[in-house]
Amino acid sequence: MPHLHKTVLHSLHAESGARLIDFGGWEMPVQYRSQVEEHHAVRRAVGMFDVGHMRAVDISGDGAEAFLRYLLANDVAKLEDGRALYSCMLNARGGIKDDLIVYRCAAGRYRMVLNAATAMADIDWMLEHSTGNCRIDLRNDRTIVALQGPKAAEVLPQLVDKAVAASATALKPFRCTESGDLFIGRTGYTGEDGFEIVLPRDDAPALWRAALDAGVEPCGLGARDTLRLEAGMNLYGQDMDENTFPGEANLSWTVALEPADRDFIGREAVAKAQPQRRLVGLVLEGRGVMRSHMAIRFANGATGETTSGSHSPTMGASIALARVESHAEGEAEVCIRNRWMPVRIVKPPFVRNGEPRV
Template sequence: MSAAPLKTTPLADMHRAAGARMVDFGGWDMPVAYGSQIEEHHAVRTDAGMFDVSHMLNVDVTGDGATRFLRKLIANDVAKLAAPGRALYSCMLNPQGGVIDDLIVYFFTPDRWRVVVNAGTADKDIAWMKRVAQATDANVTITPRRDLAMIAVQGPQARARVFAVRPDWAAASEPLKPFSAAVIDADTLVARTGYTGEDGFEIVLPADQAVTLWNDLAAEGVRPCGLGARDTLRLEAGMNLYGQDMDELVHPGEAGLTWTVSLKDADRDFIGRQAIEQFPAPAAFVGLKLQSRGVMRAHMTVQTPQGPGEVTSGTMSPTLGVSIAFARVPAGVKAGDTVTVDIRGTAVPAVVCATTFVRHGKAVEAS
């Protein structure tokens, strides 16, 4: 049986024309780099870079029961969102407390919301959302929006570059605080969010307008960047990747995501709550900095005084010049401890630290 053809974003032809190296990313034909991945990484840390993230799926959740439905569906509490355009990050859990996906939810009105889900989990996410809506008899309509594209513009100069090419967006989007968005028109959303640890925007717009915006930003000096730089940037910034750092067998607490779970309202019976409350996380989620040469990678064994653990994500940090990683280790391992990582049969020392290594272009002191 032949493999299914890869899905493409509205910018796929442009990526190829620009000489991008393309890879299969969860069934999508995506650029991993346009040349030097390291240069792309540094462009985001020092200036401005842009990413095609149109493989991610925007999902509109509308109807009189939308708020109640989302309070049941996800672990964070959307009732926190009162101002139009405000957003929050959360996990969507199964009844066992495992992470089905991590996502961002935007509030517009009590009967109109938007959820942005990961590309590789989009189909199962939609199926799960519809199943929950049916089981709870929620009065909601769930609408996947594959007619939309999404471009992330990130870096200390990102917002200025966006305003330079779309000055008419500035009035609505310049005052935005982090984790908030401005609706420019019916299908254009400018959100002050990102996956790099830098300032910037994630812009949702009609698919047929994506190429023009990309070209305009490139002409303004914004550097096209691929998935390779996005991965090193997000890891430096302490941001998890679904499928590596968490999945349906991992509780939020085992992935450093306890802060995305809201237990404040005792009457809110969200899916997975009972499992989380009855079975506290047996493992800790920590950062590691390698103390010698080598590069930590996912699935490498970590030896600690409390027992073995495992690297979930690892890379060479372009900003710090050392290898960094996330690891799931036994409870009791704490910042400042020295552990060893098995790198091709050699036990290499690493120091335990916080999972955020770089923020706004600067190294975060280990803690």
């Protein structure tokens, strides 16, 4: 068995009886008691996730803005202090190397959060393409805990310093605040209100225990996956990869082609690209569960394939994301275990703030 990385909270998960799996080279909790109950806790109250496998990387210096404007498909020049931006990092062919959130803490000081499996390759890529006058620091001294759900703001003051909690709960979505070593973004991967807390590794166990005491449900990667799927958010490596253009992953809105004089990696390719495929949402009309890599066919002859599929606990039906040919139209069917079953084509998100949207 290959060596798996462990987060600083690993031993606490074992205490809580978590079932652990290998995720991107990290041994992470997939569920604690019930994946469905954990999912509902986040939709209805508040849950927390150990996301210490995701990497915080700080980019700082006089050249930081210029570098990020070259590195990322979205434009950090849009950011004021204390704001966050979702972006793709593209390769020269316009394919997606990774997706990430970048926060502007202050002028010349940015923090990015990268996916676990891709982080090290991303950092090599950044060093290779550095435009100078900036530092790229992988924050191995930090870990990340996500607190998510309609009651997250109610619970936060019990977990962190009161003054920091007050500024964090006053934040609008996609904003961030920091105080000393503690950084809090009003961001997440669930389609609910919530916070992503970046803190010193040594402080994380106390925060986790305080949250357990406050009644916060510990949630594993299983619930995280059904929550993000309901929220219509892509999972890197599954719904998109290096061979996917942003336009084929519902992410055209994250590619800033204006101003026209900003050069960024992949710009030429992505501006010229004429995507032949698009990403749609599916809701299964009958019983069963859609999974990834199931075939889709349309009445007009177009075809496609699911990229992510599962049972939606909120909707009580199976939902999926599927990449289909651009001309796909009309009635559609999915092939589940050699049987073609009708599906409804919808525009994600499936669920937002606790309520079905499709």
